[in-house]
Amino acid sequence: MKAVNFSRVPDAQGDGVCLVEFEGKDARERNAYVSFKVFKKKRLFVLKQAGKKGDILGAGDVTEKETYLTGAPVYPSSREEVIGKKLKRDMPASTVITPPILEDQLFVERERS
Helix, strand or coil, X not given: XXXXXXXXXXXXXXXXXXXXXXXXXXXXXXXXXXXXXCCEEEEEEEECCCECCCCECCHHHEEEEEEEECCCCCCCCCHHHCCCCEECCCECCCCECCHXXXXXXXXXXXXXX
């Protein structure tokens, strides 16, 4: 292989195209377009057991799973973004945790007289 040039840099979904220059069997320079997909290793947070609407997630309720994803999906990036949050609805075990299924706890402070 002589060179690899990007003719389309990967987009938000990880799709791209590159131009590969190589020497053919007849010693002539050849070009070929090659499409590719970029995968990023991502850590996901998963419910260990089923949860009910209103449950507050604790450290023992969540496990981590690593996988490869394309594009830029939005998942919590740290345990702090998951632990202490409340489930918006009933969720089965092994559900990958995403921001739409979580909500912050509301604390109401009463004024003391």
